[in-house]
Amino acid sequence: MPVERLMPTDESADLIDLVREITEKELRPRADASEAAAEKSDAFPRDVFRMLGQAGLMSLPYPEEFGGAGQPFEVYLQVLEELSSAWMAAGLGISVHTLTCYPVFTYGTDEQKADLLPDMLSGETLGAYALSETQAGSDIASMTTRARRDGDDYVINGKKAWISHAGHADFYTTFARTSDDGGRGVSCFIVPADTPGLSFGAPERKMGLHGDTVREVIYEDVRVPASRRIGEEGQGVPIALAGLDSGRLGIAAGATGLAQGALDLAALYAVEREQFGRPIASNQGLAFVIADMAAAIGAARATYLHAARLRDAGRSFSKEAAIAKLVATDAAMKVTTDAVQVLGGAGYTQDFPVERYFREAKVTQIFEGTNQIQRLVISRHVLGR
Incomplete structure (x- = not known):
């Protein structure tokens, strides 16, 4: 039963109508079968996110100048609700991707925004948010993944755990320790998926959300240019x-x-x-x-x-x-x-x-x-x- 919604603009109302059409025609008919298949074979519905990206749903709350849709956050969230009513993995995937773009948009320099955001918000790429570790979930300041400055680069070593889209994402918004100064010793980096030294653990065996692949992300001497550090060194925890x-x-x-x-x-x-x-x-x-x-x-x-x-x-x-x-x-x-x-x-x-x-x-x-x-x-x- 469609939920009655009060939209701030006619454009927003049209967007919700489009999302409902996509939900009923594309997501609901395949959700159960896709989840069952993913449980057995670790299949990831990458084509679903490409389809949602082509519909403009992967960048809703970001400004049009960077490739977003310029929608209010309240509209974006109602889109997530509509999608999740049929297939939670689809709504969650968009939420995770939107989160991965947030540090660049909020803390990046003008040059970083111009360089990174159009590709991140194109609808063709998918991001992962590499924050949690086995012993550092809610206690972010306890993370052990390290980024060591080496000239114009940082070299990252460590492991992240419980990362959605791991092995399927195009970039990894990564948080790593750059000093031992407690909560002020963590920094944020954007790491492309094809960076040498980046690898992944086996998919976690979960009780649900099989369409949301979750794995360890392993960094072994992963070299990232300093220009891919977002915000100041040591600003990672607030970000x-x-x-x-x-x-x-x-x-x-x-x-x-x-x-x-x-x-x-x-x-x-x-x-x-x-x-x-x-x-x-x-x-x-x-x-x-x-x-x-x-x-x-x-x-x-x-x-x-x-x-x-x-x-x-x-x-x-x-x-x-x-x-x-x-x-x-x-x-x-x-x-x-x-x-x-x-x-x-x-x-x-x-x-x-x-x-x-x-x-x-x-x-x-x-x-x-x-x-x-x-x-x-x-x-x-x-x-x-």
Whole structure:
């Protein structure tokens, strides 16, 4: 069931109509089969991202002068929600790619923006965000990957873990330690995929989101020109944290779409499935479950849109982004659990996508900062710490 949306412009409304058409014609028909194939063969839907790029969906919140679409962040997030309602891996992929471009756009020099952004935002390339390590997830300052200055270059050595698009991306937004000065010793680099010394581990075996390939990224004497360092040396942690505020909104929007897709399936099933001579939707107990699902989704949508509008207005939104990520992903987990329950035994089979939505919802509470980290972020803002 299409969600009623208030768009800031007619152009934005037309964009959402286009996204809904793509979602129904291109994504929904192949999502289940592609996810099943990716689980067995590690297939990556690169053609899907090329198609989305050709439709102009890989660069929505960036200015037209660099190849973007110049859309408000609130519109971009609603696009992610629409895509994720059918195939979470597609919405997540765009969110990750958008995040990889953020450091260059926000902290890059004019020369770096002119040199790098048109290719990054062309729709033909795909980025990966190489931040996390096995022992340095939310604790960014503990990373051990190092970048050593050598003349006009930096030489990077180390490993990144849990990296989406690894092995399939065209560039890697990489964070590496350039000194031992704690949180001020990390820097940001753009590393092309064909750089000698860059390799990848085996794909992780995950419970869901098989279309989102996740691997280690291994740096062995990877030489990167100093011109590919984004921001000042030692500025990496602020760059990463600023990007994650926006990235969390992408996860919140995707989780909301995932929950909406589960609700739509559950509601349709409840209307069509009959027991004791009448649709199960006529049972008040089940109808109230459906109502609670819809209320949770509405609250999640409101939180991410509120944060996005603050961002679009140039105001602080870090706390609101954490709230949106927390509320939306917890809602996704609850809603998809209830959707499986509404379908009963059928919901536990692969005949319906709700079991896939259920498996995919769990990781939304983990990546881009666990929901326990979101509570820490929120509490520190509220308590003035």
